[in-house]
Amino acid sequence: MLKIHGLKKKFGNFEALRGLDMEVEEGALYGFVGPNGAGKTTAIKIMAGLLKPDEGSVEICGKDALRFREEAKDQFGYVPDEFGMYDNLKVREYMEFFASCYGLSGLMGRKRCEELLDQVKLSDRADFFVDSLSRGMKQRLCLARALIHDPGLLILDEPTSGMDPRTRMEFKEMLKELCAEGKTILVSSHILSELSQMCTDIGIIDAGKIVLSGNMAEILQKVNDSNPLLIRICGESRTAIGILKKDPRVQTIAIRDEDIIVNFHGNRQAEAELLYSLMEAGIPVSGFIREQGDLESIFMQITSHDKGKVVLSSEE
Numbered sequence: 001m002l003k004i005h006g007l008k009k010k011f012g013n014f015e016a017l018r019g020l021d022m023e024v025e026e027g028a029l030y031g032f033v034g035p036n037g038a039g040k041t042t043a044i045k046i047m048a049g050l051l052k053p054d055e056g057s058v059e060i061c062g063k064d065a066l067r068f069r070e071e072a073k074d075q076f077g078y079v080p081d082e083f084g085m086y087d088n089l090k091v092r093e094y095m096e097f098f099a100s101c102y103g104l105s106g107l108m109g110r111k112r113c114e115e116l117l118d119q120v121k122l123s124d125r126a127d128f129f130v131d132s133l134s135r136g137m138k139q140r141l142c143l144a145r146a147l148i149h150d151p152g153l154l155i156l157d158e159p160t161s162g163m164d165p166r167t168r169m170e171f172k173e174m175l176k177e178l179c180a181e182g183k184t185i186l187v188s189s190h191i192l193s194e195l196s197q198m199c200t201d202i203g204i205i206d207a208g209k210i211v212l213s214g215n216m217a218e219i220l221q222k223v224n225d226s227n228p229l230l231i232r233i234c235g236e237s238r239t240a241i242g243i244l245k246k247d248p249r250v251q252t253i254a255i256r257d258e259d260i261i262v263n264f265h266g267n268r269q270a271e272a273e274l275l276y277s278l279m280e281a282g283i284p285v286s287g288f289i290r291e292q293g294d295l296e297s298i299f300m301q302i303t304s305h306d307k308g309k310v311v312l313s314s315e316e
Protein backbone atom coordinates (compact mmCIF):
# COMPACT_ATOMS: atom_id res chain seq x y z
CA MET A 1 0.00 0.00 0.00
CA LEU A 2 2.81 2.43 0.98
CA LYS A 3 6.46 1.90 0.10
CA ILE A 4 9.22 4.32 0.98
CA HIS A 5 12.72 3.81 -0.26
CA GLY A 6 15.97 5.66 0.45
CA LEU A 7 14.31 8.89 1.53
CA LYS A 8 16.80 11.68 2.28
CA LYS A 9 16.11 15.24 3.35
CA LYS A 10 18.49 17.96 4.49
CA PHE A 11 17.61 21.28 6.11
CA GLY A 12 20.73 23.35 5.50
CA ASN A 13 23.54 21.07 6.63
CA PHE A 14 21.31 19.06 8.93
CA GLU A 15 20.25 15.62 7.68
CA ALA A 16 16.69 15.09 8.93
CA LEU A 17 16.20 11.89 6.88
CA ARG A 18 19.19 9.68 6.13
CA GLY A 19 17.89 7.01 3.77
CA LEU A 20 14.52 6.08 5.23
CA ASP A 21 13.06 2.74 4.09
CA MET A 22 9.66 1.52 5.19
CA GLU A 23 6.74 -0.52 3.91
CA VAL A 24 3.15 -0.47 5.10
CA GLU A 25 1.11 -3.47 3.97
CA GLU A 26 -2.53 -3.15 2.98
CA GLY A 27 -4.83 -3.44 6.02
CA ALA A 28 -2.06 -2.67 8.53
CA LEU A 29 -2.32 -0.32 11.46
CA TYR A 30 1.28 0.82 11.34
CA GLY A 31 2.84 2.65 14.26
CA PHE A 32 5.57 5.07 13.20
CA VAL A 33 7.44 5.73 16.42
CA GLY A 34 10.51 7.72 17.33
CA PRO A 35 11.80 10.29 19.80
CA ASN A 36 11.33 14.02 19.29
CA GLY A 37 13.21 15.23 16.23
CA ALA A 38 13.69 11.73 14.76
CA GLY A 39 12.18 12.79 11.44
CA LYS A 40 8.57 11.55 11.64
CA THR A 41 6.87 14.78 10.57
CA THR A 42 9.44 15.37 7.82
CA ALA A 43 8.81 11.86 6.45
CA ILE A 44 5.03 12.24 6.73
CA LYS A 45 5.06 15.62 4.99
CA ILE A 46 6.99 14.04 2.12
CA MET A 47 4.47 11.17 1.96
CA ALA A 48 1.64 13.71 1.89
CA GLY A 49 3.31 15.66 -0.91
CA LEU A 50 3.90 18.78 1.21
CA LEU A 51 7.67 18.56 1.15
CA LYS A 52 10.10 17.43 -1.54
CA PRO A 53 12.80 14.93 -0.60
CA ASP A 54 16.37 15.34 -1.81
CA GLU A 55 16.47 11.66 -2.73
CA GLY A 56 14.32 8.55 -2.55
CA SER A 57 10.90 7.33 -3.60
CA VAL A 58 7.36 7.15 -2.22
CA GLU A 59 4.95 4.65 -3.72
CA ILE A 60 1.26 4.69 -2.83
CA CYS A 61 -0.91 1.86 -4.18
CA GLY A 62 1.86 0.89 -6.59
CA LYS A 63 2.19 4.41 -8.07
CA ASP A 64 5.06 6.87 -7.79
CA ALA A 65 3.48 9.42 -5.45
CA LEU A 66 6.22 12.00 -5.99
CA ARG A 67 5.68 12.11 -9.75
CA PHE A 68 1.91 11.59 -9.85
CA ARG A 69 0.91 13.77 -6.92
CA GLU A 70 -2.66 14.49 -7.97
CA GLU A 71 -3.48 10.79 -8.44
CA ALA A 72 -1.75 9.90 -5.18
CA LYS A 73 -3.81 12.49 -3.29
CA ASP A 74 -7.01 10.55 -4.03
CA GLN A 75 -5.53 7.46 -2.40
CA PHE A 76 -4.85 8.83 1.07
CA GLY A 77 -6.24 11.08 3.79
CA TYR A 78 -3.85 13.13 5.92
CA VAL A 79 -4.25 14.34 9.49
CA PRO A 80 -1.45 16.84 10.25
CA ASP A 81 0.08 17.36 13.67
CA GLU A 82 -1.15 20.93 13.82
CA PHE A 83 -4.66 22.07 13.19
CA GLY A 84 -5.11 25.20 11.01
CA MET A 85 -7.18 28.23 11.99
CA TYR A 86 -10.81 28.18 10.90
CA ASP A 87 -12.39 30.68 13.27
CA ASN A 88 -15.10 31.73 10.85
CA LEU A 89 -16.35 28.25 9.99
CA LYS A 90 -18.83 26.04 11.75
CA VAL A 91 -18.14 22.30 11.88
CA ARG A 92 -20.73 21.50 9.19
CA GLU A 93 -19.43 24.30 6.92
CA TYR A 94 -15.86 23.13 7.41
CA MET A 95 -16.76 19.60 6.36
CA GLU A 96 -18.86 20.76 3.40
CA PHE A 97 -16.03 23.01 2.23
CA PHE A 98 -13.61 20.07 2.10
CA ALA A 99 -16.27 17.83 0.56
CA SER A 100 -16.68 20.36 -2.25
CA CYS A 101 -12.90 20.27 -2.80
CA TYR A 102 -13.38 16.61 -3.72
CA GLY A 103 -16.35 17.38 -5.97
CA LEU A 104 -18.92 16.30 -3.39
CA SER A 105 -21.53 19.03 -3.22
CA GLY A 106 -25.29 19.37 -2.78
CA LEU A 107 -27.27 16.59 -1.13
CA MET A 108 -24.57 13.99 -1.73
CA GLY A 109 -21.93 16.14 -0.06
CA ARG A 110 -24.19 16.95 2.91
CA LYS A 111 -25.04 13.28 3.39
CA ARG A 112 -21.37 12.25 3.33
CA CYS A 113 -20.51 14.96 5.87
CA GLU A 114 -23.34 13.87 8.17
CA GLU A 115 -22.22 10.23 7.99
CA LEU A 116 -18.64 11.16 8.83
CA LEU A 117 -19.57 13.51 11.68
CA ASP A 118 -21.65 10.68 13.07
CA GLN A 119 -18.74 8.24 12.69
CA VAL A 120 -16.39 10.52 14.64
CA LYS A 121 -19.13 11.32 17.18
CA LEU A 122 -19.40 15.01 16.38
CA SER A 123 -22.96 15.17 15.04
CA ASP A 124 -24.07 17.17 18.06
CA ARG A 125 -21.36 19.78 17.34
CA ALA A 126 -22.25 20.36 13.69
CA ASP A 127 -23.40 23.94 14.36
CA PHE A 128 -20.52 24.88 16.65
CA PHE A 129 -17.64 27.04 15.46
CA VAL A 130 -14.57 24.90 14.74
CA ASP A 131 -12.45 27.05 17.02
CA SER A 132 -14.73 26.36 19.98
CA LEU A 133 -13.97 22.60 19.84
CA SER A 134 -11.59 20.93 22.26
CA ARG A 135 -8.28 19.56 20.93
CA GLY A 136 -9.64 16.00 20.89
CA MET A 137 -12.75 17.09 19.00
CA LYS A 138 -10.63 19.02 16.50
CA GLN A 139 -8.56 15.91 15.87
CA ARG A 140 -11.74 13.88 15.31
CA LEU A 141 -12.97 16.55 12.92
CA CYS A 142 -9.65 16.41 11.11
CA LEU A 143 -10.03 12.63 10.87
CA ALA A 144 -13.54 13.05 9.40
CA ARG A 145 -12.15 15.55 6.90
CA ALA A 146 -9.37 13.14 5.91
CA LEU A 147 -12.02 10.46 5.24
CA ILE A 148 -14.20 12.59 2.95
CA HIS A 149 -13.04 11.00 -0.30
CA ASP A 150 -13.04 7.50 1.22
CA PRO A 151 -9.28 6.89 0.81
CA GLY A 152 -7.73 3.46 1.34
CA LEU A 153 -4.82 4.91 3.31
CA LEU A 154 -4.84 7.25 6.29
CA ILE A 155 -1.70 9.07 7.43
CA LEU A 156 -1.89 10.62 10.89
CA ASP A 157 0.87 12.69 12.48
CA GLU A 158 0.81 12.50 16.30
CA PRO A 159 -3.00 12.68 16.37
CA THR A 160 -3.33 12.02 20.09
CA SER A 161 -0.77 14.49 21.43
CA GLY A 162 -2.32 16.84 23.95
CA MET A 163 -5.37 14.62 24.50
CA ASP A 164 -6.42 13.40 27.93
CA PRO A 165 -6.23 9.60 28.53
CA ARG A 166 -9.96 8.98 27.90
CA THR A 167 -9.99 10.97 24.64
CA ARG A 168 -6.86 9.14 23.53
CA MET A 169 -8.47 5.80 24.23
CA GLU A 170 -11.59 6.77 22.24
CA PHE A 171 -9.48 8.03 19.36
CA LYS A 172 -7.47 4.81 19.29
CA GLU A 173 -10.70 2.78 19.27
CA MET A 174 -11.83 4.83 16.28
CA LEU A 175 -8.62 4.00 14.44
CA LYS A 176 -9.01 0.30 15.23
CA GLU A 177 -12.58 0.39 13.88
CA LEU A 178 -11.41 2.09 10.68
CA CYS A 179 -8.71 -0.54 10.29
CA ALA A 180 -11.28 -3.30 10.80
CA GLU A 181 -13.37 -1.65 8.07
CA GLY A 182 -10.44 -2.12 5.68
CA LYS A 183 -8.45 1.11 5.89
CA THR A 184 -4.66 1.01 6.01
CA ILE A 185 -3.42 3.40 8.68
CA LEU A 186 -0.03 4.93 9.42
CA VAL A 187 0.01 6.75 12.74
CA SER A 188 3.00 8.46 14.30
CA SER A 189 3.83 9.02 17.95
CA HIS A 190 6.84 9.54 20.17
CA ILE A 191 5.16 7.37 22.81
CA LEU A 192 5.70 3.70 22.12
CA SER A 193 3.21 2.38 24.65
CA GLU A 194 0.58 4.52 22.95
CA LEU A 195 0.86 2.44 19.79
CA SER A 196 2.18 -0.93 20.92
CA GLN A 197 -1.23 -2.18 22.10
CA MET A 198 -3.19 -1.21 19.00
CA CYS A 199 -0.80 -1.52 16.04
CA THR A 200 -0.36 -4.60 13.87
CA ASP A 201 3.03 -3.38 12.67
CA ILE A 202 5.63 -0.95 13.87
CA GLY A 203 8.56 1.04 12.51
CA ILE A 204 10.93 2.75 14.92
CA ILE A 205 12.73 5.76 13.46
CA ASP A 206 15.77 7.32 15.02
CA ALA A 207 17.92 10.12 13.61
CA GLY A 208 16.27 9.88 10.20
CA LYS A 209 16.46 6.11 9.73
CA ILE A 210 14.32 3.09 10.57
CA VAL A 211 16.13 1.15 13.29
CA LEU A 212 13.55 -1.58 13.95
CA SER A 213 10.46 -2.60 12.00
CA GLY A 214 8.10 -5.48 11.51
CA ASN A 215 5.00 -7.23 12.68
CA MET A 216 4.18 -6.24 16.25
CA ALA A 217 3.57 -9.78 17.52
CA GLU A 218 6.78 -11.06 15.89
CA ILE A 219 8.84 -8.22 17.37
CA LEU A 220 7.37 -8.92 20.80
CA GLN A 221 8.20 -12.60 20.33
CA LYS A 222 11.80 -11.69 19.44
CA VAL A 223 12.04 -9.45 22.48
CA ASN A 224 10.66 -12.30 24.57
CA ASP A 225 13.18 -14.74 23.13
CA SER A 226 16.04 -12.47 24.14
CA ASN A 227 14.75 -12.15 27.70
CA PRO A 228 16.05 -14.47 30.43
CA LEU A 229 14.39 -17.67 31.54
CA LEU A 230 13.17 -17.69 35.11
CA ILE A 231 13.48 -21.16 36.59
CA ARG A 232 12.19 -22.00 40.06
CA ILE A 233 13.19 -25.22 41.84
CA CYS A 234 11.58 -26.76 44.92
CA GLY A 235 14.45 -27.16 47.38
CA GLU A 236 18.15 -26.67 46.74
CA SER A 237 19.24 -25.62 43.24
CA ARG A 238 22.87 -26.79 43.07
CA THR A 239 22.18 -29.87 40.89
CA ALA A 240 19.98 -27.82 38.56
CA ILE A 241 22.73 -25.20 38.16
CA GLY A 242 25.20 -28.00 37.34
CA ILE A 243 22.92 -29.19 34.52
CA LEU A 244 22.33 -25.66 33.25
CA LYS A 245 26.08 -25.00 33.13
CA LYS A 246 26.57 -27.97 30.79
CA ASP A 247 24.07 -26.62 28.21
CA PRO A 248 25.95 -24.64 25.49
CA ARG A 249 22.88 -22.42 24.89
CA VAL A 250 23.05 -21.13 28.46
CA GLN A 251 25.03 -17.86 28.46
CA THR A 252 24.86 -16.71 32.09
CA ILE A 253 23.28 -17.92 35.32
CA ALA A 254 22.28 -15.75 38.27
CA ILE A 255 20.16 -16.18 41.38
CA ARG A 256 17.39 -13.70 42.21
CA ASP A 257 15.34 -14.51 45.31
CA GLU A 258 13.92 -17.98 44.61
CA ASP A 259 14.54 -17.85 40.85
CA ILE A 260 17.48 -18.96 38.77
CA ILE A 261 17.86 -16.35 36.03
CA VAL A 262 19.25 -17.89 32.86
CA ASN A 263 20.29 -16.04 29.72
CA PHE A 264 19.41 -18.67 27.19
CA HIS A 265 19.84 -18.51 23.41
CA GLY A 266 17.17 -20.79 22.07
CA ASN A 267 13.63 -21.01 20.72
CA ARG A 268 10.65 -22.72 22.34
CA GLN A 269 11.82 -26.17 21.23
CA ALA A 270 15.20 -25.51 22.89
CA GLU A 271 13.44 -24.30 26.04
CA ALA A 272 11.41 -27.53 26.12
CA GLU A 273 14.63 -29.57 25.79
CA LEU A 274 16.22 -27.68 28.67
CA LEU A 275 13.17 -28.24 30.85
CA TYR A 276 13.17 -31.93 29.91
CA SER A 277 16.84 -32.31 30.91
CA LEU A 278 16.05 -30.88 34.35
CA MET A 279 12.98 -33.09 34.81
CA GLU A 280 14.88 -36.16 33.58
CA ALA A 281 17.46 -35.59 36.32
CA GLY A 282 14.59 -35.69 38.85
CA ILE A 283 14.77 -31.97 39.68
CA PRO A 284 11.44 -30.67 41.01
CA VAL A 285 10.90 -27.65 38.72
CA SER A 286 8.00 -25.54 39.96
CA GLY A 287 8.42 -22.63 37.57
CA PHE A 288 9.86 -22.26 34.07
CA ILE A 289 9.03 -19.13 32.14
CA ARG A 290 10.55 -16.46 29.90
CA GLU A 291 10.53 -13.02 31.47
CA GLN A 292 7.87 -10.96 29.69
CA GLY A 293 8.95 -8.93 26.66
CA ASP A 294 9.65 -5.30 27.31
CA LEU A 295 9.45 -3.49 24.01
CA GLU A 296 9.90 -0.15 25.70
CA SER A 297 13.31 -1.01 27.09
CA ILE A 298 14.35 -2.01 23.55
CA PHE A 299 13.02 1.34 22.31
CA MET A 300 15.04 3.08 25.02
CA GLN A 301 18.19 1.18 24.10
CA ILE A 302 18.00 1.88 20.37
CA THR A 303 16.95 5.49 20.62
CA SER A 304 18.81 6.64 23.69
CA HIS A 305 21.22 9.42 22.95
CA ASP A 306 21.42 12.89 24.34
CA LYS A 307 19.36 14.77 21.79
CA GLY A 308 16.19 12.69 21.94
CA LYS A 309 13.80 12.50 24.82
CA VAL A 310 11.63 9.41 24.83
CA VAL A 311 8.35 9.39 26.70
CA LEU A 312 7.40 5.88 27.65
CA SER A 313 4.02 6.18 29.20
CA SER A 314 0.86 7.84 28.00
CA GLU A 315 0.97 10.15 31.02
CA GLU A 316 3.19 12.78 29.36
Ligand SMILES: Nc1ncnc2c1ncn2[C@@H]1O[C@H](COP(=O)(O)OP(=O)(O)OP(=O)(O)O)[C@@H](O)[C@H]1O
Pocket residue numbers: 011014016034035036037038039040041042043189190
Ligand atom coordinates in the same frame (compact mmCIF):
# COMPACT_ATOMS: atom_id res chain seq x y z
N1 LIG B 1 11.87 23.39 8.14
C1 LIG B 1 12.89 22.98 8.87
N2 LIG B 1 14.04 23.67 8.92
C2 LIG B 1 15.10 23.23 9.64
N3 LIG B 1 15.09 22.10 10.37
C3 LIG B 1 13.97 21.37 10.36
C4 LIG B 1 12.81 21.76 9.62
N4 LIG B 1 11.85 20.84 9.80
C5 LIG B 1 12.37 19.90 10.62
N5 LIG B 1 13.63 20.22 10.96
C6 LIG B 1 14.54 19.44 11.82
O1 LIG B 1 14.55 18.10 11.35
C7 LIG B 1 14.54 17.19 12.44
C8 LIG B 1 13.35 16.26 12.32
O2 LIG B 1 12.17 17.02 12.59
P1 LIG B 1 10.73 16.36 12.57
O3 LIG B 1 9.75 17.43 12.85
O4 LIG B 1 10.57 15.59 11.32
O5 LIG B 1 10.85 15.34 13.80
P2 LIG B 1 9.70 14.51 14.54
O6 LIG B 1 10.19 13.12 14.65
O7 LIG B 1 8.40 14.73 13.87
O8 LIG B 1 9.71 15.19 15.97
P3 LIG B 1 8.51 15.45 17.03
O9 LIG B 1 8.17 14.13 17.67
O10 LIG B 1 9.11 16.37 18.00
O11 LIG B 1 7.35 16.05 16.27
C9 LIG B 1 14.53 18.03 13.71
O12 LIG B 1 15.85 18.15 14.19
C10 LIG B 1 14.01 19.37 13.24
O13 LIG B 1 14.54 20.42 14.03
